[in-house]
Amino acid sequence: MNLIEVNEVSKFFEKSEKKNVVRELAKTVLRILGIVKKKAISKEANHFTALKEISFSIKKGEAIALIGRNGAGKSTLLKIINGLYDPSEGSVKVNGKIQALIELGAGFHYDLTGRENLLFAVSMIPNLKKKDREFLINEIIEFSELNEFIDFPVKKYSSGMKARLGFSAAIFANPDILLVDEVLSVGDFRFRQKCLRKINEIRKDAAVVLVSHNLQTVKLFCTRALLFDRGTIVFDGDVQKAINLYRKSEARDEKEILKNPNLGEDFHNNEIVSDLEVFWCDEFLTPRKVFSKNEPIYLFFKATLLVDCGKDLVFSMPFWRDNINISSISSEYDSCDLSVSVLKKGQLLKIHNIFNSGPIDSCFILTLKSEYLVRKILEPFEISGFDARVHGVALCSFKEEPKKEEN
Amino acid sequence: MFKPVILELLRYRSFIFYSFLKNIKSSSRNNILGWVWVIITPLIPILLYIFLQEIGFLKSSDQMPRAFYVVFGITFWEVFSGSTLGVMSAPVDNKGILKKKKIPFTPIYIAALGQPFVTFLVRLPLMFFLALKYSSLSSFEFILLPLSFFPFAILGLSIGVFLSVFYCYIRDLKNVLNIFFKYMMFLSGVIIPVPSVFSQLKFLEFNFVYILIEKVRYYFYSAEQTNGEFYVLAFFAVQILLTLLLISRISREEGQLRERL
Numbered sequence: 001m002n003l004i005e006v007n008e009v010s011k012f013f014e015k016s017e018k019k020n021v022v023r024e025l026a027k028t029v030l031r032i033l034g035i036v037k038k039k040a041i042s043k044e045a046n047h048f049t050a051l052k053e054i055s056f057s058i059k060k061g062e063a064i065a066l067i068g069r070n071g072a073g074k075s076t077l078l079k080i081i082n083g084l085y086d087p088s089e090g091s092v093k094v095n096g097k098i099q100a101l102i103e104l105g106a107g108f109h110y111d112l113t114g115r116e117n118l119l120f121a122v123s124m125i126p127n128l129k130k131k132d133r134e135f136l137i138n139e140i141i142e143f144s145e146l147n148e149f150i151d152f153p154v155k156k157y158s159s160g161m162k163a164r165l166g167f168s169a170a171i172f173a174n175p176d177i178l179l180v181d182e183v184l185s186v187g188d189f190r191f192r193q194k195c196l197r198k199i200n201e202i203r204k205d206a207a208v209v210l211v212s213h214n215l216q217t218v219k220l221f222c223t224r225a226l227l228f229d230r231g232t233i234v235f236d237g238d239v240q241k242a243i244n245l246y247r248k249s250e251a252r253d254e255k256e257i258l259k260n261p262n263l264g265e266d267f268h269n270n271e272i273v274s275d276l277e278v279f280w281c282d283e284f285l286t287p288r289k290v291f292s293k294n295e296p297i298y299l300f301f302k303a304t305l306l307v308d309c310g311k312d313l314v315f316s317m318p319f320w321r322d323n324i325n326i327s328s329i330s331s332e333y334d335s336c337d338l339s340v341s342v343l344k345k346g347q348l349l350k351i352h353n354i355f356n357s358g359p360i361d362s363c364f365i366l367t368l369k370s371e372y373l374v375r376k377i378l379e380p381f382e383i384s385g386f387d388a389r390v391h392g393v394a395l396c397s398f399k400e401e402p403k404k405e406e407n
Numbered sequence: 408m409f410k411p412v413i414l415e416l417l418r419y420r421s422f423i424f425y426s427f428l429k430n431i432k433s434s435s436r437n438n439i440l441g442w443v444w445v446i447i448t449p450l451i452p453i454l455l456y457i458f459l460q461e462i463g464f465l466k467s468s469d470q471m472p473r474a475f476y477v478v479f480g481i482t483f484w485e486v487f488s489g490s491t492l493g494v495m496s497a498p499v500d501n502k503g504i505l506k507k508k509k510i511p512f513t514p515i516y517i518a519a520l521g522q523p524f525v526t527f528l529v530r531l532p533l534m535f536f537l538a539l540k541y542s543s544l545s546s547f548e549f550i551l552l553p554l555s556f557f558p559f560a561i562l563g564l565s566i567g568v569f570l571s572v573f574y575c576y577i578r579d580l581k582n583v584l585n586i587f588f589k590y591m592m593f594l595s596g597v598i599i600p601v602p603s604v605f606s607q608l609k610f611l612e613f614n615f616v617y618i619l620i621e622k623v624r625y626y627f628y629s630a631e632q633t634n635g636e637f638y639v640l641a642f643f644a645v646q647i648l649l650t651l652l653l654i655s656r657i658s659r660e661e662g663q664l665r666e667r668l
Contacts, residue, residue: 028664032653107508112436
């Protein structure tokens, strides 16, 4: 039996709230008074589409990941499934009790103690008898490992403790469908494992819908993935395939990455450097954007120097992933001929590839003493072969060594 | 039509209770006097009016003693205005929960009646004392005194529920209503008989809450002089039906309203 059935669901939001407030209010009031009948909201010029004709179903025991960029419509869909938003078109059929781990600690009052807040949180579970309520609260306190602090005001809790309390309060509702939105990073590593164990326990008799940008969690936890792009499902199926597609779509959308202010701006001093050409390639100068792990990366650049800069000309290149500067190369540390004649013909550099899979951003920089001559943000290249069990941005390698015995 | 609303209220009865308790507890935390404020706040204006009467500043212009007139009037008015304002702003005040949890609006509305209920409970002993001192009621009519909370609370509930839709869209409403309630209390004979203040503005007596207050007040002053109980009972019954109808209608629009919070 399908626990969730989403049929042709679309959701439109107004672009400008202020302009239409009176019109929308009038419509709502007329519908409440029964003067106007409720009908599906059609897309109008001032609407933007958050979700477009989404259809899928979820069975018992399935764990589905919703992946995609920010604004792709994942959280909106979760809210529609949870019944918080009405779909503008289409319908959602839910067979079972839903529990959402969307924002941990929603409704907590920080002046009240942990126990008082738990009493309130548990009271949101309908039809719970007093005896069951007390039992549940004790279970939650035990799970959250906050026994010592449970009678302290929540404002005195650390952020980790608040998250633990919120997660524990939400997870113990015995749901048939569990909706999880980016909340699996609660507490320390040990507590996170405990949470995942608990969700896995629930999963046996329920369905889990997980929204996460953490592809490692998605890979380890989910049985199926839906890839979202601008409000539509572009892929529904195998988790690994969905992750690969997601990573490709991320790398493809270069323009957006290049616009990222964290990577800085392009700059070119045309009075000293002209005819600049820079690209990633292989050893035969064929342009490349994707490299395998451990495969050498080649950079080709040529330029016409209008002034002989001598040894003061320095080439450098920082590398970024997820806006974090992870490594760099520089002619200050490795030898590189930057003379006028060599640069005119073109220089090919072989770079030792230490990167783990994923996209890498970079920037080509030529400086004359402390002055920038060129600062050019390059198209990102991709290191292929995603593996959820390999962590980090750099790849350490090893080889077996025979033991040496002391005489 | 009304069954789902009533079932919803039963399902969420413990939420209503703990929500009310949470509001009271959180408002008294970090205060030196704590819970005492819950009692002091509604008592102060009453004690002030009694004091003003005792020193002769307020003189009765009709047969009803001014202390009786003021205490009953102000209590009923504050139950009504507190219910209206509380219920109206309840969805917005609880948006942290409503936007994240699938809690229906109905229990949130009902929980908002908690504060006016406390105000009423605090003043009830004083009302009993004044009724014993000044009125000639039978013991049965005395039993009805605590129930006088309901017509005003239900009236406030129904108006508040309707206005809550507007308040989700236009937040100025609370300020407007606050001013309206404050001035209408003085202008429409709730605590000062209208003719003695603005004899030329008799239309102010047509404040329908004032008419209801007048009926209930006179009933508890002298049951023989009025047919207030029938008026109130009929009003009460119609009001309950109207409120249930309104809540069931609004529950269909909850998704739309949640987006506006």
